[in-house]
Amino acid sequence: DGGITQSPKYLFRKEGQNVTLSCEQNLNHDAMYWYRQDPGQGLRLIYYSQIVNDFQKGDIAEGYSVSREKKESFPLTVTSAQKNPTAFYLCASSPARGPKNIQYFGAGTRLSVL
Amino acid sequence: GEDVEQSLFLSVREGDSSVINCTYTDSSSTYLYWYKQEPGAGLQLLTYIFSNMDMKQDQRLTVLLNKKDKHLSLRIADTQTGDSAIYFCAESTLGGATNKLIFGTGTLLAVQP
Numbered sequence: 001d002g003g004i005t006q007s008p009k010y011l012f013r014k015e016g017q018n019v020t021l022s023c024e025q026n027l028n029h030d031a032m033y034w035y036r037q038d039p040g041q042g043l044r045l046i047y048y049s050q051i052v053n054d055f056q057k058g059d060i061a062e063g064y065s066v067s068r069e070k071k072e073s074f075p076l077t078v079t080s081a082q083k084n085p086t087a088f089y090l091c092a093s094s095p096a097r098g099p100k101n102i103q104y105f106g107a108g109t110r111l112s113v114l
Numbered sequence: 115g116e117d118v119e120q121s122l123f124l125s126v127r128e129g130d131s132s133v134i135n136c137t138y139t140d141s142s143s144t145y146l147y148w149y150k151q152e153p154g155a156g157l158q159l160l161t162y163i164f165s166n167m168d169m170k171q172d173q174r175l176t177v178l179l180n181k182k183d184k185h186l187s188l189r190i191a192d193t194q195t196g197d198s199a200i201y202f203c204a205e206s207t208l209g210g211a212t213n214k215l216i217f218g219t220g221t222l223l224a225v226q227p
Binding site: 004006035040041042043045048058090092100101102103104105106107108110 | 118122144145147149154155156157158159162164202206214215217218219220
């Protein structure tokens, strides 16, 4: 089955710890995205990547880092610099550039602070 | 900048029609989308409309677009309890060499049996 797989489903972070959220897609999509979802705030874009080995900051990139070494994979690291990391994180991908930017989403990772 | 607004909550009875509204500010939006999010899950694309259309129908779903007022709506006919979810509208904007989706805050639809 084609799709986007996020893991883990639940993740706990200790004070001062970096954690990495995994996102893998087998849809052969060029573009991948990371969003943060907080209650009542909709989705906010953290980072996105249009092509392998290239990525751009979104609206709330501070305290996060990403890499795009393979087309299929776009991991997100939540660093200790992110002071309020508790949220639901969603990864998405889309086939190509262009105005018809249909994004397909994974099931999400819920991150909590211990 | 771009902004997409939705009301936060809508409650309807099973069998009634639901209408979820959305307003956006970017007049250069080319495509507008409706996504559905069930509890604890990712977003699922329901439908989309190109900005030169004013209506699109897909089974129980009807999308209406008023470009002049920058208003988008999603009508769900014969609403079922399985339609209970958060509904997001989103616009596709062209920003330089890339394009992004700007999402609204989401509308929680509660369907009463």
